[in-house]
Amino acid sequence: MTLINRLAAILDFILETFTVLLMVLLTLIVIVAVLARLAGESFSWYDEVAAIMLSWITYYGSALAALRRRHIGFDSVLLSIPVRFRMAAVLFGEAVVLTFFVLMAYTGFQVLAVLQGSYLVSLTWVPIQFTQSVIPIGAILFILCQLLSLPTYWQKTRAGISLEHAEIEEEVDAELAKNAPRT
Amino acid sequence: MLMFLIFIALLALICINVPIAIALAMAGVMGLLATEGVSSLVSIALDMYSGSTKFSLIAIPMFVLAGAIMNAGGITDKLINFVSAIIGFVRGGLAMVNIGVSLFFAEISGSAVADVAAMGSILIPQMKKRGYSAPFSAAVTSSSASLAIIIPPSIPMILYASSSNTSVEQLFVAGVVPGLLGAAGLMLVAYVFARRYNLPTEEAFNVKRLRETFIDALPAFTLPIIILGGIFGGYVTATEAAGLAVVAALVVSAWYRNLDLRHLRRAMLDGGIQTAVVMLLVASSVLMGGFLTRAQVPQDIANAILNITNEQWVILLILNFFFLVVGFFLHSAAAIILVVPIVIPLITAAGIDPVHFGLVVTLNLAIGQQTPPVASVLITSCAVARANIWDVSKVNIWFILVLLFVLLLCTYVPSVPLFLVEYFYR
Numbered sequence: 117m118t119l120i121n122r123l124a125a126i127l128d129f130i131l132e133t134f135t136v137l138l139m140v141l142l143t144l145i146v147i148v149a150v151l152a153r154l155a156g157e158s159f160s161w162y163d164e165v166a167a168i169m170l171s172w173i174t175y176y177g178s179a180l181a182a183l184r185r186r187h188i189g190f191d192s193v194l195l196s197i198p199v200r201f202r203m204a205a206v207l208f209g210e211a212v213v214l215t216f217f218v219l220m221a222y223t224g225f226q227v228l229a230v231l232q233g234s235y236l237v238s239l240t241w242v243p244i245q246f247t248q249s250v251i252p253i254g255a256i257l258f259i260l261c262q263l264l265s266l267p268t269y270w271q272k273t274r275a276g277i278s279l280e281h282a283e284i285e286e287e288v289d290a291e292l293a294k295n296a297p298r299t
Numbered sequence: 300m301l302m303f304l305i306f307i308a309l310l311a312l313i314c315i316n317v318p319i320a321i322a323l324a325m326a327g328v329m330g331l332l333a334t335e336g337v338s339s340l341v342s343i344a345l346d347m348y349s350g351s352t353k354f355s356l357i358a359i360p361m362f363v364l365a366g367a368i369m370n371a372g373g374i375t376d377k378l379i380n381f382v383s384a385i386i387g388f389v390r391g392g393l394a395m396v397n398i399g400v401s402l403f404f405a406e407i408s409g410s411a412v413a414d415v416a417a418m419g420s421i422l423i424p425q426m427k428k429r430g431y432s433a434p435f436s437a438a439v440t441s442s443s444a445s446l447a448i449i450i451p452p453s454i455p456m457i458l459y460a461s462s463s464n465t466s467v468e469q470l471f472v473a474g475v476v477p478g479l480l481g482a483a484g485l486m487l488v489a490y491v492f493a494r495r496y497n498l499p500t501e502e503a504f505n506v507k508r509l510r511e512t513f514i515d516a517l518p519a520f521t522l523p524i525i526i527l528g529g530i531f532g533g534y535v536t537a538t539e540a541a542g543l544a545v546v547a548a549l550v551v552s553a554w555y556r557n558l559d560l561r562h563l564r565r566a567m568l569d570g571g572i573q574t575a576v577v578m579l580l581v582a583s584s585v586l587m588g589g590f591l592t593r594a595q596v597p598q599d600i601a602n603a604i605l606n607i608t609n610e611q612w613v614i615l616l617i618l619n620f621f622f623l624v625v626g627f628f629l630h631s632a633a634a635i636i637l638v639v640p641i642v643i644p645l646i647t648a649a650g651i652d653p654v655h656f657g658l659v660v661t662l663n664l665a666i667g668q669q670t671p672p673v674a675s676v677l678i679t680s681c682a683v684a685r686a687n688i689w690d691v692s693k694v695n696i697w698f699i700l701v702l703l704f705v706l707l708l709c710t711y712v713p714s715v716p717l718f719l720v721e722y723f724y725r
Contacts, residue, residue: 135571136564139360143567146361146542153539167352170574173360174351174582177575187318187576188630192672194316205315212312213321219328223344251344273316281678284412288682291420 124183124264131180131257138176142169161238168247175254183261185269185279195276206273213262217255224252302596305330319633320576324583330590343586350585351578354538355461360574361541362452365522367566368548368558370417374519377555378403379421381516384509387501391493393426394439396501398485401443402450402478403523412679415444419683427684429499435492437684437691441677442698443485445665446705448631450478452526452544454577455631455661457537461581462639463646465653467537468530469724473658473716475527477709484701492697518551531723577632584636591641601645614649615659615710618642622660626667630675634664655709658716662706669699 149162181187194202227248234244272279305326312322324347331339369375382399389395400418419440426436448455451471460467492498502508525543529535535543552558591597604614625634639660646656668676671688677695681688709716 132568135575136567139364139567139571139574142357142360143364143542143545146357146538147546150535150539150542154535163354166357167354170353170357170360170578171348171351173571174575174578177571178579181572181576181579184572186572187320188580188633189316189318190313190628190673191316193314209312209315209317212317212325216321216325216328219340220343220347223341226341227344227348248344248348251348280675284416284675284679284682287412287416288420288679291416292424292683 179257221255327587350582358541364570365544392501394489433686438695441680622663631664
């Protein structure tokens with residue numbers, strides 16, 4: 117296993133665990149709030165906290181999706197052009213993605229500096245700096261994940277393999293294997 | 300001119316496989332830089348955060364999770380047995396079962412790929428064993444899974460509601476009648492094929508078996524009862540129904556003793572990643588949307604088209620054609636987030652009901668899932684059936700014609716999707 121693969125596996129495990137934890141927490145919050153509302157009780161913090169959880173899932177989950185190259189794209193044109201131009205386009209595309217997340221991290225830190233001393237409306241002991249830290253941290257994680265997954269993406273694209281099709285094949289093989297005894 | 304350049308840049312980025320969310324965000328950044336200068340770049344952090352905190356979209360991870368738990372929890376088998384007991388005696392019974400179960404099941408999780416893989420991997424091998432051709436089995440699975448996009452709960456409808464400030468509950472209600480009509484149409488086509496190729500029936504209709512399979516599947520029906528009953532009856536909002544759907548999926552899977560911690564963790568992870576992928580698109584659309592709104596692009600487009608015609612049927616015809624083409628190249632979530640905010644001012648100005656239009660958009664994108672190059676549902680069905688995509692498409696064209704008929708019916712007879720909405724809400 118190369119160093120890049122090992123780093124990718126470690127980051128994958130950390131992000132996977134954190135994303136699952138966030139999902140568990142959001143699910144619990146929503147279920148408790150719904151049951152409480154049906155019982156005639158409402159929590160003032162529910163809307164604000166649930167929305168923050170959604171934002172955290174968005175960015176930590178997005179970094180994980182970047183590591184697994186699962187973001188929605190359109191590769192039909194790219195895979196149909198000659199290899200030399202294709203790989204140049206891949207490099208340019210990766211540079212665009214990284215540039216965007218560098219800008220997001222930079223402006224995210226700028227916003228955090230301005231938010232010093234601000235707290236949530238419903239939970240007045242929680243600093244907004246903490247909740248909005250997801251923007252710069254999420255952006256940095258996305259950059260790391262994009263770079264770590266680049267070698268595999270590079271190889272597959274060079275070989276003309278669609279990542280979406282590969283993912284579908286993988287999912288189908290797993291389900292067919294699971295249901296094989298029944299058929 | 301600036302708008303044209305930004306549109307070309309967006310298209311070019313999408314064509315070189317930059318994730319559509321990032322292509323959209325970068326187009327927004329270019330617009331900001333060109334019109335308001337470097338100081339406006341702080342909007343990146345602000346918009347990307349506010350876009351990811353839309354409370355109404357919390358229904359997405361919850362429905363995705365409920366679907367993933369159901370996929371892992373073995374509920375599919377019970378439904379297949381029950382639907383088979385109802386309709387399996389008809390010629391081509393397994394095709395009917397496929398369509399019937401899809402209506403209940405597909406698109407709940409927001410990932411038609413996962414649903415088709417889970418359900419298709421049980422039904423398609425059985426169909427092939429019973430003499431159905433692989434292309435026919437894949438075409439039935441694919442078209443019925445796509446039709447289910449308009450049956451509640453539907454992630455594209457939640458996204459449409461959020462992009463157009465429309466009631467998601469009303470959209471859910473509007474999808475019921477067209478969904479049932481479409482299913483009846485698909486079953487009719489499957490029946491014609493079954494007669495022509497002498498496809499087999501399953502076991503004869505038997506009340507005892509129907510009763511047994513119904514009792515066995517009964518816990519699984521709590522999910523639609525909670526979602527449809529709760530929302531239609533006005534007891535819960537779509538978000539609350541989504542939360543309750545997770546509880547119901549957990550209880551039902553535990554009841555069937557098919558859910559362990561490993562499956563639950565996998566369901567949570569799938570739910571988290573799918574939510575993140577969709578939500579990143581939503582957040583980037585806020586960045587692009589801010590620029591478009593300031594540049595008054597949606598209003599300009601609305602005025603340009605209204606100057607040509609203000610006939611509703613012509614506007615709907617143009618938009619139907621446009622969304623069909625968009626559906627060829629974009630996934631449904633990306634298409635809705637990208638296009639709906641731009642055309643909504645036109646819809647409002649032309650006096651078209653946004654709930655009606657929401658159903659038209661969703662149906663267009665359902666058809667788009669069946670048409671290459673971007674046709675993840677079709678590709679998944681082909682992979683399960685081990686069939687060539689062009690062979691499947693040749694059969695599938697008949698099922699797509701049914702979906703097109705439902706689309707035209709809903710477009711030009713608004714009472715078809717709207718009469719239940721009128722009854723419950725207006």
